[in-house]
Amino acid sequence: MPEVDVPGAASVSSPRDGRGRVILAGTPIGDRHDASDALRETLTSATIIAAEDTRRFHTLLLRLGIRTQAKVISYFEGNESSRTPELIALLQQGHDVVVVTDAGMPSVSDPGYRLVRAALDAGLSVTAVPGPSAVLTALALSGLPVDRFCFEGFLPRKSEARSRRLAELRTEPRTMVFFEAPHRLADFLDDAAAVLGVGRPAAVCRELTKTHEEVRRATLGDLADWSRDHARGEITxxxxxxxxxxxxxxxxxxxxxxxxxxxxKLSAAVAEVAQLTGVNKKELYAAAVAAKTNQGSR
Known part of the structure; x- marks a missing residue:
């Protein structure tokens, strides 16, 4: 790849070995006022920016009232695999690469993971400019327990595959966070209610930090009915x-x-029952093996 000559220097300085670093820059999930000074400085002084959607990125710059002289490169799900080696080459030439997605932190259900993994494998540095998170914002607003949680992102689009994954989560004791497209929300909630139970408490958070932000807290069954006429905007x-x-x-x-x-299978049955009941897994497994042995000796 030919050397790329770009002016300026990124706000997060490069390592002393002269090689660039990946900078994951979290962008506002809605309200432009959530943009930090660190984000503004990073975007203003960057030399190379890998953006999920270049048009939306330029709209973000307009909303923030800032300009950048950076070379803006398209980097989205469809070209991640082919473009990652190009970005690694630029990093090895000494250029920092700032990664931005349409909203939130790159690599969280968005492009970025492949570049992070490739950079680490190549011995390059990775850092971040923290920003707003739909996951944490929704958790905080949900009114559900937040001491322990897991993030599941987008489940499969087809109902059968989605229901299988939900079945695997039926006994998950931690609060769960999902992303879903508005046109699939009702189907997702129907499947969740059928698998996890219509009375399971949940919250649908839409348009977080935006003018029409709404958090609906109810059971999965009630939310499934409500969603048929209210599934609009970004959904968590x-x-x-x-x-x-x-x-x-x-x-x-x-x-x-x-x-x-x-x-x-014995191991799977023990693991799920132990998680569901709180009975010690090792003791339950030992008891199950002993019972099986006793039955076999009769």
Missing amino acids: VVVQGAEAIETSPADALDLVQARISSGE
Whole structure:
């Protein structure tokens, strides 16, 4: 690749070895006033910017009232694989590469991960300019437990595959966060209600930090009905984790044996029942093995 001559220097200085670094720059998820001074400085002084959507990026610059002399390169899901080697070459030439997506932090359900992984594999540095997060904002507003949570991003688009993934999460005790497109929200909530339970508490957060921000807190069943007429804008869904069922070790063992009888593998049955009931996994596994051995010796 030919040397690229670009003016200026990125606000986050490059390592002393003369090689550039990847700078993941978090952008506002809605309100332009959420843009930090660090983000403004980074975009203004950058030399190379890899943007998910170059048109939306230039609109962001207009909204922020700033300009950049950087070379802006398109970097989105469709060209990540082919463009990543080009960006690695620029980094090795000494250019910092600032990565921005349409909203939020790059690599979180957005382009960026491939470049981060490739840069680390090449011994290059990666840093970040932190910014707003739809995941954390929705969690904080949901009214659901936030001491432990997991991020699931976008589930499969087809109902059958989506339901299979939801089934795997049925006994997940942590609060779960999902992204969903507005035109699929009702289908997602229908499947979630069917698999996780119509009475499972949840929250649908739409247009976070924007003028028409709305957080709807209800059960999955009620939200599924509501969403048919209110699925608009950027959507984040927060679902409460499964509540542990107080079960005696003997009853837990019965649950394991019932699952095994229906064709489930011993280890998988023990893991799910232990998570669901709170019974010690090792003790439950030992009891299940002993019970199986006793049955076999009869």
